[in-house]
Amino acid sequence: MRKKLNMLLGSALMMLLLSACANSAADKVELTFWTTTDKGEQTDFLQQRIDAYNAEHPNVKVTLAPVDFSTASNQFKSALLSGEKVDIFRSDNSWIPEFADLGLLYPLDELASDKDRASYVTSALQSNEYQGSLYGLPSVLEAPALLYNKRILHEAGYSSPPATMDELLQIAKKVSSKDRYGVYLNNDAYYALPYLWAFGGSTITDDKKIELTSANSISALSFMLQLKQEGATQKYPDFSDSYSRMMQDFSEGKSAMIINGPWAVLEILEGSEFKDADNLGIAQIPAGPNGQGSPIGGHSFVVSNYSDYPEEAYEVIKYLTSEEIQLLQSERLRTLPTQTSVYQNQKLADDPIIQGFKDQVDVAKARPLIPEGSQMFNDFTPNLTDILLGKQSVQAGVQKIEQAWKLMLNIE
Structure with missing residues (x-):
């Protein structure tokens, strides 16, 4: 009798464990991230940061997928309109007005707090705005x-x-x-x-x-x-x-x-x-x-309006554009930070290349913020x-x- 009872208890426990595992798997958020970074150091850097994010967030799995920059805009539009799963996209800033006008991007107005927004270089954040709404977070700032x-x-x-x-x-x-x-x-x-x-x-x-x-x-x-x-x-x-x-x-x-x-x-x-x-x-x-x-530009991370997990996607792009990651990115790739405070960091404050481009950013101008701007x-x-x-x-x-x-x- 005792042996039979133990077997029943064991079976019940196994069922509970299997059920918990199934629920855990069902609760895991999977995000597809298309990037237009150059194959090589840029993509390697982004992959390393995503690996770190996945490790810190066991219920989230972000999968990075490189796409060719020259065809990425049309690929992104076609993918979303055909129902293909893309949650996060690294977009050239000049594409954002068109994407937003087509209703392809998730507006971040309710997700991005005033504190979040205040930390970015003003002109960089403005490049992510269209008709009064915010559609992305700036990752790389550029000004020739x-x-x-x-x-x-x-x-x-x-x-x-x-x-x-x-x-x-x-x-x-x-x-x-x-x-x-x-x-x-x-x-x-x-x-x-x-x-x-x-x-x-x-x-x-x-x-x-x-x-x-x-x-x-x-x-x-x-x-x-x-x-x-x-x-x-x-x-x-x-x-x-x-x-x-x-x-x-x-x-x-x-x-x-x-x-x-x-x-x-x-x-x-x-x-x-x-x-x-x-x-x-x-x-x-x-x-x-x-x-x-000089034309202010760069690349930003945007969230698909068709994503099942816009809030989780926002947390990913917020992490990837944080002060810590921006500093690491600038040190390794010599890119211009989009976070204002990073320019004052001692590691970059004495860097003539970073500061030289920062002087150009101060007098840079925006290209036309119209859907046809990239054309x-x-x-x-x-x-x-x-x-x-x-x-x-x-x-x-x-x-x-x-x-x-x-x-x-x-x-x-």
Whole structure:
């Protein structure tokens, strides 16, 4: 009798244990996280942080899935609209207005406390807002600055980089020679934005007014053409493999200056010219006659509006953008922190690269906060290329871009 009773008790206990395990498994939150980080150090860093988060939160399992940046925007839209499970997405800031307008993002207004919001760099958090609502938390802050070779400028008699566009032209011409040129002129329209703002020009306003055909905008693009025509830039016959050429020439000392962002620093420091990191100078992009600026941008973590666990997803992205993680990320990847206090940390306060880009952030400007914002370069870049190659006038080029943008914006 006792043996039979023990067997019954044992069976009952086993059933309870199995039931508890089943409930535990059912209660486990599983989150799919799509990341657009470069394969390598960036993705490795993010994976390590997620592994740490999973270990600290046994009832949560975050699975990281890398996606190619060039196709990620369309992939994300297609995935959500077809019912594929994606809970968290690393988004370029320029994509957020479109995603929000399509109803793909979970608004974080009720999840993000005032204390949470107050810790971020104001301009970084604003890049996650659309029509008064918050849709993400900033992970990486970006603003292209003027990167220069201190040795080349010093040998030409300059103790400091150009502060104005006129000085940029003067110094770039002075340091140019048979085997070297002053500043790389990029045909990607993204890199034209600092020139536009320096001359008081613009692209599209937040209320969808096109300003690229204004006199100031035309002056800006004319100045870019002047840099090329007066021999201050590269002498290649075209812009094939443009970005790689820019990076290689600067890293090898074939160019004295480029405009680029913090994402480029690790690669530059591997170049022969910057084995001594102190030779890399970082300064604000020169001011023009009517202004100064650089496009504020970066990447943020957003939560899918179709996620079954938006609150848990928010806790993950809050952790990944916390002060502790931002400091670790900046130390390892030389990225710009999105948390204000991290810039005062002693480990970064004396870092000339981080602080140099921080100076640029202070005068950076937002790109148009419109759903079509990420599309505006589609017609801008090829027409800018033709302008810089002398295949069409500045006036003809901006008129073509204006017509294309009117179609994009559905303006009569």
